Amino acid sequence: MKIIPVILSGGSGNRLWPLSRAQFPKQYLSLVGKNSMLQETILRLDGIENLSQPIIVCNEDHRFIVAEQLKQIDVVDATIILEPIARNTAPAIIASAIQSLQMKNSVDDILLILSADHFIQDTKAFYQSMSVALIHAGKGKIVTFGIVPTHANTGYGYIQAETTSDEYNSAVLNVKCFKEKPDKKLAEFYLLENDKSRDNNLTLNWYWNSGMFVCQAKTLIDESSIHSSEILSKVRSSVENAIYDLDFIRLEKKTFASSPSMSIDYALMEKSKNVVVVPMDAKWIDVGSWSNLYEVGKKDSSNNFIKGDVVSLETTNSYINASHHLVATIGIDNLIVVSTSDAILIASRDKSHEVKNIVEKLQLRNRDEAHSNRKVYRPWGWYDSIEIGKLFQVKRLHVNPSAKLSLQMHKKRAEHWVVVNGIATVTIGEEVSILKEGESTYIDIGVVHSLENRTNKMLEIIEVQNGVYLGEDDIIRFEDVYGRVVENNK
Secondary structure: OOEEEEEEOOOOOHHHOOOOEOOEOHHHOOOOOOOOHHHHHHHHHHHOOOEOOOEEEEEHHHHHHHHHHHHHOOOOOOEEEEEOOOOOHHHHHHHHHHHHHHOOOOOOOEEEEEEOOEEEOOHHHHHHHHHHHHHHHOOOOEEEEEEOOOOOOOOOOEEEEOOOOOOHHHHOEEEEEEEOOOOHHHHHHHHHHHHHHHHOOOOOOEEEEEEEEEEEHHHHHHHHHHHOHHHHHHHHHHHHOOEEEOOEEEOOHHHHHOOOOOOHHHHHHOOOOOEEEEEEOOOEEEOOOHHHHHHHOOOOOOOOEEEEEEEEEOOEOOEEEEEEEEEEEEOOEOEEEEEOOOOEEEEEHHHHHHHHHHHHHHHHOOOHHHOOOOEEEEOOEEEEEEEEEOOEEEEEEEEOOOOEOOEEEOOOEEEEEEEEEOOEEEEEOOEEEEEOOOOEEEEOOOOOEEEEOOOOOOEEEEEEEEEOOOOOOOOEEEEOOOOOOOOOOO
8 A cells, every 4th residue: 555645736835925926936945954844745755655746736837836836855756637617626626536546557546635834843743644534534534633722723624523531542533624714802812712621631623724734535536426426527537638748737627617716625625425534633824824834943142033134122022024134123023024136124013914905905006916926937947037127028038957948039129138158049030149248148039049958057148138028938849858848938
């Protein structure tokens, strides 16, 4: 029997703006340690026996980010499923189960379904709960993990379990019901109920809904056929008609888009009579806000979490993240301060969950800051938009060793390239030339061109664009090693 991790890596992470944005959301950021949250999720599984290579479900726009981050932690042969459109967790999980069986895995193999944006500090407790879950998943149950609440949190859903005094059975409990995110009064009532259970030596009534599950793929599909037949039918067709593109599996878009958009809780967990809950007390947090990150971060003597270039005086109980510029604070308390290259967030810690409302306002105003960072990652490396003005844009390009940009042309802009570090192989029309540091070239409007780094060192280019339109969708690709010829701005 193998354990197949399924890592859900979609979502935009709006509550962690301005670091997290649609083009590079929170699960790909290093928010707690040196690794991204996706990487930490995978590395956390090293202590589990019989572990198979993971299945990653992500937005197709993030596929190269995922591939690169897996490469960085030496994960090979992972299955990367691309969602053509966001349809919440139920279609994503069901697609993973179907794909798992299509890969000729044993029906006895067990899926370990995880989110890429969770923080778990006590891995030993995580493994202990996992071992219990695997036993019951092997018996045909869908197992969810219930997190032992530490406070009256209104940002999580709750699971009500059947209490018991049987010490043996306390490791797994029957589920009474799932509850939506409660208001403060109701959340406090849940904790009061738990206190009464402790006083009477009973198992707890209420747990945070972790959104982590363990089950056999067959069990998940069988239960979906009963409770979510439309989603199952649409997703199955989408998987069966998927396109294999390089190392990715592209779900068929039209059918997948026609599937109801629904969480796995609504689609299945709340309806199935085959769900049990395993309590987990592993210092777990769903990293959904800056306040959450403050809770898990290491504090200084003034109870501040500080990351980056920060100078503070008379500052207490605050989260300060300076990713680009020096940030100085004086006489503040209980604040969130996040500085990036193109935006600054200042918010009260107890209002950090409302950051998404700022993002919505930016979206209504068509602000680029709502969805993209100044630094944009591509399969060949990244670029940073240093300056944008009327009819011009200046970019700094970093091209990875042995990487190549597509053979392309632009209808509305010309480009001037200057090599500032490394050696560039440049194709302009029919001519191929080598440019070294300090050398430059010009590409006129409508001229086919390409840029390549054939060395084992980073190539750095300053690109000056001139034209009436400078959008990234002004690209016509003719050849591309990353399979983007038929795409626009991917």
